[in-house]
Structure formats: structure tokens, C-alpha cells
């Protein structure tokens with residue numbers, strides 16, 4: 001009896017004094033790189049090195065927030081993250097500049113990148129000379145570039161926030177964003193004369209997904225809507241605070257596909273799960289509460305055995321178009337839900 005008691009006591013004392021070794025503390029959100037303003041992080045691990053592809057915010061003479069015109073970026077950057085736990089990241093410079101994209105006129109927004117057979121591909125949105133957001137692709141021999149853009153935007157891809165996801169050798173491109181991102185200008189892959197938004201009680205506009213061709217420079221099929229359903233199997237409505245707005249992202253964990261996205265006007269990062277990269281996805285919850293600044297934009301990645309949510313906020317500048325990169329840790333629960341990350345609980349509507 002004494003032996004059993006002593007063993008239990010010893011185990012309890014060990015867990016008490018050495019608890020961090022058995023159950024490591026989760027890292028809260030911390031800044032990654034504060035020497036410059038960057039946003040919209042897309043995180044990827046290539047050969048055990050963690051890279052982030054990001055929008056490069058700048059002070060522009062364009063200050064009008066209508067249609068997001070004040071997000072007037074002219075290049076996007078690559079960072080190498082030595083240790084997200086310590087917020088150690090190095091800016092590797094511009095991956096691509098607006099002037100290097102033959103078809104693009106302005107607003108080089110949120111990029112994403114992937115690797116296939118020793119080549120890296122950067123997907124990015126920009127407005128063409130007619131003011132319509134298109135998605136372009138650029139290729140490089142190294143993760144940090146320099147990337148060379150294709151002469152024309154990708155046929156059949158439009159709006160903003162491209163995100164590429166690899167699954168069992170196939171690559172999928174997700175895209176779309178409301179309001180300034182112009183998703184409401186498209187129906188069934190055709191450009192409309194004017195915006196067409198659903199009523200609040202109608203199904204919300206859906207992001208799009210298409211498989212990429214083997215060459216990675218074009219879509220292999222017409223894009224289709226990514227359905228986000230409630231627990232009863234009905235599409236989330238346009239008036240739902242959890243409906244998709246922009247910044248699609250996909251990851252896979254324990255055989256389940258997680259579609260992560262921003263709700264824009266309600267400033268949340270939410271997630272939905274499904275059994276296929278095409279969806280449908282069932283809404284599961286909020287991954288992050290609102291941060292300071294209007295926009296919020298996620299990516300997720302596993303690195304060093306831990307899962308991270310990369311995002312941005314505007315707390316350091318106090319201005320929405322000047323954002324700073326952050327990372328926070330989260331984990332997957334056994335029931336498929338994610339542990340939530342705290343944004344800025346006291347966020348005010350005046351945080352623009």
C-alpha cells in the first residue's frame with residue numbers, strides 16, 4: 001500500500017513540477033516581423049524550413065477605403081521563419097513586383113505559393129487595366145524566387161485571395177473575396193455587368209475551387225462553388241455572421257479537411273470541415289476572435305510538431321492598411337474542433 005501511495009505521490013509531484021515537459025504550454029499570438037508592414041500570411045514548410053508569403057503593405061497616396069482601394073500594394077514578400085515560438089523571421093525580399101506582371105495595373109494583394117517537382121509557383125491577385133481582379137501565376141526555381149510571371153492572368157480564375165492546397169498529388173486552387181474583392185461581380189464563372197449580392201436570408205456567395213493542371217499554370221477544370229453548410233446541411237446565408245467573406249485556406253488533419261476563412265464584415269476567422277478538398281464543408285466554429293484593424297486573414301501550418309495560425313493585425317500602426325504579421329498556436333481536439341485563438345477582445349468598430 002505504501003509503495004503504491006509513494007508511486008502516485010511521486011507521479012503527482014513530477015507532473016506538478018515538470019508539467020511543461022508532458023503538456024507544453026500553447027504559444028499565444030505574437031508578432032513575427034515588425035521591421036515592416038506585411039499582411040495576409042500564407043505559411044508553408046519546404047524541406048523543413050518555414051516560409052511565409054505575404055502582402056507588403058505601404059503608405060500610399062490612395063487613402064480612400066472604398067472597395068479596399070487603400071490596400072494599394074505594389075509587391076509581395078517572402079519571409080523565412082526561424083522560430084515562430086520566438087517571433088524570429090527574416091524578410092527575404094520581394095517575391096514579385098507589380099511592374100514585373102505584364103497584365104497587372106494595380107493592387108497586388110494576398111499571394112500564396114506551392115512546390116511541384118522542384119519548381120515553386122506563386123499565385124496572386126491584381127487588378128487588370130479595366131479594374132477587374134484577376135489571378136495570376138509566377139514560377140521560380142527557389143522558394144524565395146525571383147518569380148517570373150506569366151504574360152496573362154489565369155483563364156477562369158478571378159477575384160482575390162488565391163490559396164493552393166496539395167492532396168495526394170493533386171493541387172487545388174481556392175479563390176474569392178466579397179465587396180472590394182469583387183466575387184459578387186461573377187456568376188457561374190462569367191463576369192456580370194454589375195454587382196449581384198444575395199439577400200440576407202438567401203445562400204451566401206461561395207468561394208471557388210478548381211484543380212490545377214499538371215503544369216500548374218492553368219486550371220484543369222472550371223471552378224466550382226465551395227459550399228459551407230450549417231449542421232442541418234443548409235448553406236450558410238448571406239446574413240449569417242459566420243458566412244464566407246474572403247481569405248480561403250485549406251489544411252488536412254487526421255483525414256479531415258479544414259476549410260478556414262475570414263468573415264470580413266464580422267471580423268472572425270472561422271472553419272468548416274469536410275471529407276473532400278471540394279467540400280461541402282460543415283461549419284464548426286470560430287478559430288479566432290476579431291483583431292484590431294478591419295481585415296483578418298488566416299493560414300495554418302504544422303511545423304515542429306505544433307500547429308500555427310498565421311494572421312495579421314493593425315495594432316502597431318493603428319491603421320487598417322498597415323498591418324503586422326502574427327502567429328499563434330492552436331490544436332485539434334479529438335472531436336475535430338479547433339482550440340480557439342484570442343484576437344483582441346475589446347475590438348471596437350472604430351478600429352479601422
Ligand code: FUB
Pocket residue numbers: 039040055071109110160161177246247295296297
Ligand atoms: O490585403 C488585401 C486584402 O485584405 C486581402 O486580399 C484580404 O484577404 C484582406 O486581408
